[in-house]
Amino acid sequence: MAQLQQLPLSSYDLARYLFSQLALEQRSSAVYEVRLVDAERHHFAVQLDDVWLDCGADNAAKANPRLLMPSQLVEQISQLEVVALSEMQLQFMTMENAHFDHCY
Secondary structure (H helix, E strand, O other), X not given: OHHHHOOOOXXXXXXXXXXXXXXXXXXXXXXXXXXXOOOOOOEEEEEEOOEEXXXXXXXXXXXXOEEEOHHHEEEEEEEEOOOOOOHHHXXXXXXXXXXXXXXX
């Protein structure tokens, strides 16, 4: 998780990054838009088995992941259709000051 704190990613891109990393490891996960107890805005979250990772508010330009407790999750609003990115595309996403929006 410490490595993820350094990534310059928006909340949606962080969710895509986590989803793609898990897919590369052959792990089944899903990305949801969720409502949290302590948040005014909707958040993006990745679900892996019984574990939820909050990827930040839906408008966050730079987000840091955090583990969600079941009591923090109010409702799953919608499951997002996310396509897993390749390892090379993930590398482009993590480059500091990258402007490769058209590449992934």
